[in-house]
Amino acid sequence: MRILCLHGHGTNARILESQLERLRAKLPHDWIFDFLDGEHVAPPAPAVEAIFPGPYLCYHGEPVEEDVRAAHEFLLEVVREEGPFDMVVGFSQGAALAAAAIARHEQQYLTDDLFKAAVFVGASMPFDLDTGRVRLTYDGTGRLRAERLDASGNALTDDDGLRWVNDCRTATVVNEFESRNPDARQDAPQSVEVLLRYHPRTHPQRIQIPTVHVVGAKDGYAQQGLDLASLCDSRVCQTIIHEGGHEFPRKDEALQRVADCMQAAAAQTSYLQ
Template sequence: MKVLCLHGKGTSGAIFKSQTSSLRAQLAQKNIQFDFIDGPFKSEPAAGVDLFYPPPYYGFWERGSVDDIRSSCEWLREYISKHGPYDAVMGFSQGTILASAYLLFHEEETPHLPAPFKIAIFHCGGVSFQVLQELGFNITPAMHARDLASRNALASSASAEAILRMGTSRWQGDNSGGGLSEQAIRDEIRGPVQISIPTVHVYGTKDPRYAAGVQLSGVCDPAKRRCYNHGGGHEIPRQSTVTSALVELFEWAMDAVDEAC
């Protein structure tokens, strides 16, 4: 199995490789090749990242408009044509936004063709509201307001100052879900397109972007998705219990593909 790995904004392929080291170690006996790539744009470091990792840092776009995301999807398509095919995609934060947009555009524009991936693993990331609106989803002003608040809260909680002052306790659980249950958050997302391949959704209730991760699960086939709440912040925790759970989910997705073949 060949997995394309898409990092978060203001990090890099090397940083994402480090962030997933525990997961990959437990999958070492599997025949899996992980391909960690850098986004096409140089970037300032994500909040707090420069405390732990040296430059360079990258992103997949600079502004995040629909045109920007479409351009990045075309860049990704060209990369896959040269270096693929890939069986799976695994993204974190902005990498998840790119992967989900790429899959949704495929479902809307070329549903008669095979999906570009057989599996998607989404860590701590949502789906672009601009892309959803482009595809005919109804995104309310209240949803936009909560989404903006969650982005601002993430920038504050992940800052170097917060890390140095509070450590892991900086994740306060202000996840901007608006007091809604997971299912209610999913039910807000309704539209004409859904991601149809097996998907794994990993998020934490203390992550300011928690609701975004849940919303992404709402645009994926409920019969082919698995969700895991690790209870933490905007991160891939390395505790053994979390890693074991992620390994089981990865193996479930692999088995789902085998059963479909």
């Protein structure tokens, strides 16, 4: 069993390897884990800098189309050149990137899986490269307009600039952009065009491969992790909620549940059939 591992924003492959150490001890010893560094430098994730040395990396920065598309192409190139991989394990941004790549691949290639199973830990919702963009415009006085754009980059004429601020596909994008840019509403006027996110209420497609979702009850991304689980086929979807935050479970009991679910997901694939 070969497993590709994708780290979170502001960490790196070595950090993820350390995060996975206790979980790997509960899995079959012949499972092979490959860790993939992101291509871009990023600020360190909270509490990481005091424990782990850099560089601190990410697969993409703000969710602008060009950068997210490049991250997809980077991942697909690794799979083509170094795969195949039976399973992918993604943490945070790594989980979102893996989920989006799987969803797009399943839509384009109905009988050819990118991975046979996936594990999403502390996931944020994936960005959708195929449904267009939203332009966020801050006017410098505290007000925000969010306009849906057509394929040519023009704002839709029936858009009042307010609907998309709170839409389920963009609300979390706005919140996260403003958390990274706390003065965005008061700074000089600016605009940024960002991708919409997948959401189970607006995307009828479901990820078909077996999936395991690990969600921290105290994680600020918990709802996004649960929404991602709803974006997957419920017949082969397992969800584990642990008592921690944006992290791998710390208690042995929860880690054992993750290990058991990963092996159950593997058993549902052709690898063990």
